[in-house]
Amino acid sequence: MALNKFPFIILSSISLSSPIQATEEDFSHYAFANYLGSGLYRTSGQNATVVNLPLSFNLQQSDTDSLTLRTPISLGFFNFKWDDLPGGDFPSSVGTVTLTPGIEYRTRTAEDHEFQTYFDLGYGKNLNSGANVAIMSAGVSSLLDLNVKQNTPVWVNRLFFAGYKSFDGAQSETYSAIQSGIDIGTDIHWRWDWLGVDVEPRVFAAGYWYFDKLRFVTPFNDDVLVSHSVEFGATLAFSKPILWEWMGIDRLGLSVRSGDGIQVWRLIFEFPI
Template identity: 30%
Template sequence: MDSVHSTAWGRRRHRDAHLRSIGALACAGAVLFAATQGRAQTAPAPNPFRTVNLNYVYAADLGFGGYSLAGLTANVYTLPLSYSLHGILPDGWTLRLLSPIQLGVYSLNLTDTNGARISINQKSLGLVPGAELDIPLGGRTVVKPFAQFGVVGAFGDDVGNPWAYVFLGGARAISEWHVGETTLSLGNAVVYAGDETVGSGFSEHYVSLQLGGEVRHPLGFSVGNLEPDLGVYANYYYYPAPLQFSRFLEPPLKVENQVEFGFSVGSASPFKLLWLSNPRIGAGVVFGSGLTVWHINFGFPF
């Protein structure tokens, strides 16, 4: 995870057919707050944990959100652009071209061991295009393999090598059942993501195993052609090799398991807003292993 888990937000990333961009939050990479090495007027006490790396890759999987940890505040805002192609593949299959644009905003405010204040601000801008293929299996399950690759640039205070490659790949699957007007969904996924500084420098990668469920039901009224509905969901994330978030003057925080609870609102009947078909939007919170993340979602993230 390249510099500060920038933004935790892929991850759960995802949502309406046109807004769906699994790695939407594609992120930046090898920018790091190495300036923490020595902004003090007098020599700080020796400590092996003096560099704070931004985990942009985590943000890429998360999508749209943020967190605060040990003096670092990381927020990522993603515009999950995509375009769906129909009619060129077998019946029922859909090829979705992804082109998420991500802005990251990071600030680090700390006090060194000698009392000196450290304040650093950076931003990142990235584009990580890719493709997702929706493959129906039976009448209620869709499998969605995907791959993305792009680049992110960073700018602001103390940026060393400002460019990094970002990549994501894996597969998601979602199954749906209808009980009256209620829709029950079960999702699962495996995601491999990583980043690497252009040239030489910091790099990282991780595997995420995900499982979630959602219940969606109409709210019982309509506004014109819109029939609002409400969906609530819970997701579980497991990292076979723990995610690591660096902390100034402290050992890295290792994250092995996280849980997300959230909701989304949309329309129970087909609805189009501008160029978006059946758009949804909601919010959730991801927590566990000492890290809490706020997350804006565009529907059930599978």
């Protein structure tokens, strides 16, 4: 399937340990929303737009270590598209709600290296159907600052897993991958006084290798099984989180991810890889 079959699709991906039957409800678009990103999904004949609110609170912090309580909330809106926004159309009701609280620990093992690990245990609900799912995710990461002072590149390697199980035990799925990428600065800086932050444009590239084939579910075309993908994008990096610090929005950007005949666009509100 050629890449130009999907000219523009906001991130709409899920992964399966086994195929989903057409009569079964698709939980993945909201169960994995915190790990796949905000986007437009398809489920049971409806489009579902999912928006993530990346809430977090520092529990403990020192010069080398930090412990953070993450409480991201994901809201899903059925039959609402991003292109409705310019016309002033807003979603009338929430269709899905997902809360995935967890603990993230970071430690700087050297001046140029940071190790991260997290564990989440959460809950998702489809308000239309009344279905409920339990969600679990864990992962480890290595972030290495490369010795290029002007562009401050960061090399990132991650190993992570996410899974869910419906409360009735009828459905369960997994999403796991190895990820490697690099985030590079442009050494262009300016001040946004109205936001009270310094801004730098940055670019990044990343590769993903999935343990189970990832099934990209698109709103308008056939599903595509993907074993690997690559992603390229650009972000604006802020010197501190904008709006409210507890929301953790320290990046704003856009990227494209492709692999095995799929092309997906992603909105970015945090560190991209």
